[in-house]
Amino acid sequence: MTQMTMIAAIQNAHDLAMARDENVVVFGEDVGYFGGVFRCTAGLQQKYGSSRCFDAPISELGIVGAGIGMAAYGLKPVVEVQFADYMYPAYDQIVSEAARLRYRSGGEFTCPIVVRMPTGGGIWGGQTHSQSPEALFTHVAGLKTVIPSNPQDAKGLLLAAIADPDPVIFLEPKRLYNGPFDGHHDRPVRPWKTHPLGEVDPGYYEVPLGKAAVVRAGQELSIVTYGTMVHVAIAAAEETGIDAEVIDLRTLIPLDTETVMASVQKTGRCLVLHEATLTSGFGAELAAQIQAECFYHLEAPVLRVAGWDTPYPHAQEWAYFPGPDRVGRNMLKLMEA
Amino acid sequence: MTQMTMIAAIQNAHDLAMARDENVVVFGEDVGYFGGVFRCTAGLQQKYGSSRCFDAPISELGIVGAGIGMAAYGLKPVVEVQFADYMYPAYDQIVSEAARLRYRSGGEFTCPIVVRMPTGGGIWGGQTHSQSPEALFTHVAGLKTVIPSNPQDAKGLLLAAIADPDPVIFLEPKRLYNGPFDGHHDRPVRPWKTHPLGEVDPGYYEVPLGKAAVVRAGQELSIVTYGTMVHVAIAAAEETGIDAEVIDLRTLIPLDTETVMASVQKTGRCLVLHEATLTSGFGAELAAQIQAECFYHLEAPVLRVAGWDTPYPHAQEWAYFPGPDRVGRNMLKLMEA
Amino acid sequence: MTDTPPLSLKVPQPECRPGDTPDFSGIEIPAAGTVRRPAVDEQAEAMRDLAFTIIRVMDDEGAAQGDWAGSLTDDEIAQGLRDMMTLRIYDNRMMTAQRQGKTSFYMQHLGEEAISCAFQRALQKGDMNFPTYRQAGLLIASGYPMETMMCQVFSNEADPLHGRQLPVMYSSKEHGYFTISGNLATQYIQAVGWSMASAIKGDTKIAASWIGDGSTSENDFHAALVFASTYTAPVVLNVVNNQWAISTFQGIARGGAHTFASRGHGFGIPSLRVDGNDYLAVHAVAKWAVERARRNLGPTLIEHVTYRAGGHSTSDDPSAYRPKSESEAWPLGDPIDRVKKYLIGKGVWTEERHKQAEAEITDRVIECQKRAEAIGTLNSGHVPSPRDMFEDVYAEMPPHLVRQRHEVGY
């Protein structure tokens, strides 16, 4: 095992995939010579040459659209959108094209593209460097949506995404790039090397898409979450002393309903947690499914804790961010219900 | 009162708004000389001149983006996206710009634009003339989302949307343009003149945004729905004989939770119905809220009936469309639960 | 500057509307053979003039003229004539079938047959077109089975797309025909990416992309020009200017530019304008552009100047927005008539033979149609199963789709 940050783990996944399969190509804004503004593609151009890893014009549409053409040709493009907040110009290509090539061509043309994008806030990024648009992907048939919460998973999920025959949206919680942030922004930063999942298998391995992880076992309450919020949930569980089970979904679509329902049916109480705007967030889908599947087990309604229905503000970042206090308060509320 | 189709009612709303307020301008693809592929803007260029109603290049981004600039200047642009399926190229301008101008400028610049788009299927339109993307708008703070189900509402809601100081997404169920379609595609087409809500007040009036309508009173079960599905729900209620209350939301955001919750708390059973893809559809948000607010009143889990998680197919259109049979079956299931 | 006069909005208007007399005098048409043919490796800057003229080969008398002539033998041209006739007859049959309720929708090529039919003949096997709905000639000229086209149009059980797509949204990897999107323009940048992939792999295949005049306003058109220019992509970028985008005349998309071809200039892309109703000219220009791409010299932009003689689709009635007689006034003539005249002039074709060919093709089309209809039409009930609706969303069906499929009873 090797110590890696999430950035190093993602870089390493690219490196292994490119070494294994010469159809893997990597491009995006600033990803070539410089290796990406978050350094997730550092060194790849130097190692694999500029026709397999290169800088792209500032056109997310072009990046994804050209990637779709390459995927249809038979390559495996792994492209970067610099921030998830900038995926909108590419949204038509993702929704109308990547997601539907296989379907509309009767399986003749396929689109094994991976679209990576840093997501989430907590970095003083304001409304255009903090968004969590996962629900805009989960509504689209034909896409898979993945979001890791630690280096070990990030690497294995990215390798699985690259191996996948279908388009995968790969959301990287940027607040976790350098350490397991639990929402206590006022405490010293914790690096990944202090966390067991910062120990990464240096070889090739896949973490299968569609499988959630129970990252904390518990009996009283289930917290269903993903990304940065996994660490917030664990912190809230520790701090409230509530014996909460924390589920890290890892893949949103396809959703591991078995793991989720088994947990909620066991605990009878469920808190759904994400950083994205509450209304029509992925938490709505989770709550809708959980109340349907666990109706007779639930002792209280499924409670959603999420970002407010406002743009992500700059100065009020920590009032927006659903940190351990807010989560804890809601856990207590749920236990009392 | 005057007999109007939904098309005539929408055309009439434009006409009255343009006559009242010379800041109202109307443009989009084919909306000028020709009056729109669905004729919703017929005659406006001839009446108000080509600087107030004109054809636009085929650039949904340009249409909405230019509209935002006009709105910031002080005009009231009412723009048409030819089919909701073609809104994706404009999605960045809608989400990142229209929805956030007021917020990010501290109220200095505002964006009173109305973006109209025909939505929904049932017209043999295949995957790119049938989509219902409302959930992609309801997740975005700063937008209002409206969807009428009859001529009388369509006119009043559109006039309210035009009068609204914020950006409004106005979805027009195209299958309802010419008549109150209830999902029985194999029966003769019913025109609006056979329906009481095809009688439209010819003068200026607004149907306030954010207010649902109980279109059928009932005691046993609540169906929460909107758009075309309102008529399907009514048909299913009649056909099953279940005493269902049917709520036509009319506005999705802001949501009239009072009307919805009062109904569900009364009936204790709730079916949420829409044509859009199930997963992460607006039904998820409804189910999540309803189970939270009505937990102690619910005798069965909230049941969602929706389009399948596939693209909208051409030949299998009626297997995709959640028609009265599918709705009826699920109502029975819900009564048995 | 309080004395500044008020601004006013200028909205371009077409020359004529219903009731007016058609007027195409604004279109400058050089005589056939007068436009030079540059070397394929000439610099873009040295051929800017070619974006402001019209490359034409066949003159009014039907003779081939100038540098661009000679890319095809008379046999090949006769084959081209047959391709175009086939497309037109096919279109006619399908228009009628749609009116009879055998399918929901159709889009024809009337007046534009030369473009896709000739272009395909300049490509090689393995090359990939990224077409719009108005280039079925690419399929016809590549020998794609017409019966299969019809099965797609009828959404019947033999439709290779399993009834999922609107009629005319064909797909054939083998025949170099990328799956059509209902969203305009999205294919334009994909073609560039596909061709970049070929370059990355050291392959020799090239891509050809297609777009209409109106759709050049879309985002994807720009992205394609940017990427093609930046990476010197081996792609041919076709713009089919058929004067109309549904009810909107081409001036709304073109704006203050004189031509669509000139859009390439700001990207350093060699840009040509060709008589789209001249089969010989389209083929010659296509061949030139394909050679540029194949030799890794990069992209070429081609504006095909033509006229959409029919309605936009079966849902459209053009008499509501343009003079009925406009089509007859179109100065570049009919692509089929022109080739016919050329071949007759060369003594390798006769009126007689033409009629005979027409009858033969019609028979063949009718026969295909009979077979296709025997399999099923949209209104016959013999359409793909709802089961197919759930396939191919993903390579492997995820559990939630399996559950939904069970709910429908499959």
Add this chain to the structure above:
Amino acid sequence: MTDTPPLSLKVPQPECRPGDTPDFSGIEIPAAGTVRRPAVDEQAEAMRDLAFTIIRVMDDEGAAQGDWAGSLTDDEIAQGLRDMMTLRIYDNRMMTAQRQGKTSFYMQHLGEEAISCAFQRALQKGDMNFPTYRQAGLLIASGYPMETMMCQVFSNEADPLHGRQLPVMYSSKEHGYFTISGNLATQYIQAVGWSMASAIKGDTKIAASWIGDGSTSENDFHAALVFASTYTAPVVLNVVNNQWAISTFQGIARGGAHTFASRGHGFGIPSLRVDGNDYLAVHAVAKWAVERARRNLGPTLIEHVTYRAGGHSTSDDPSAYRPKSESEAWPLGDPIDRVKKYLIGKGVWTEERHKQAEAEITDRVIECQKRAEAIGTLNSGHVPSPRDMFEDVYAEMPPHLVRQRHEVGY
């Protein structure tokens, strides 16, 4: 054609990377005063050459030369110098404040001060800029209170944007400065729409839009050119080519075109290229373009050729991707030094007076900063209330936001 050699991907590379010797010899720089000044109503086609040259007024000796000289009096030029010095000193202070943790982020203008400072002086009250984050000179030159700018940067209680926006994303309707978006390029088409609205209303106001070299690849740039061209919109379309887009050199966005200005040609838009480090030239070209717009002659595209001498933002370290000395090798010099030399040459300025002005401005900036910091900084805790987070999402707060606000305790 089995003998076709394999294709290969061509990826543009900058002249030099860290370790290399900077080389700008590829940039052709005409002598000041040598480029003609066309009439404002000249046709776009007649001035294509102006997109491939660089309009320059100040020569190496500091003298003003040619047709474009004379748009400003010496007093106005001295004011311009003060504007640029103010912007640079302001930037310096804010860069330091960011390093001290008083705010989260900052973006400076080093080397690009002439562009926004000079441009603003060509506009009238009521005109509207649609800027990027790198045109704060528009605010400085329009007299926007610097203290308010700082309050925005510090996200303090006096920030008119209530702490909602990233630092430098100012907004001022009164000062003709449209609210900045973090999403590149979106403002470009909005400016066109705003100017169309002015034309629709018979107003006399015009708009000016701004974009960086890298961002011209975005969709919105294209939409803006299309709409501006189609409706002859009264807008000035500025492209600031500062050679870099974060770590990406301008060749990736420019591709095979020689200049960004030439992008206007495919749209029939008059397009000029100007020395962005020459205050006099920028002003003269701006004035010309503004007059065109005001007289309803339509859009003008201006490429400002300059160099981003600093990092992209406080998050960026350019030494990772370009030679440290590249900035010094930049052939168009420093905009402040050049105007200073000009004024000294004219005998209306001295080294002495320059130092004095520098001290005065520094004092004024420090004083503003003291007042702004006294109100609060991002790390001082005196930031807008979470209550403000829920305001202005809509004109009227809908019930669900009221509930959420209550949950936070307000």
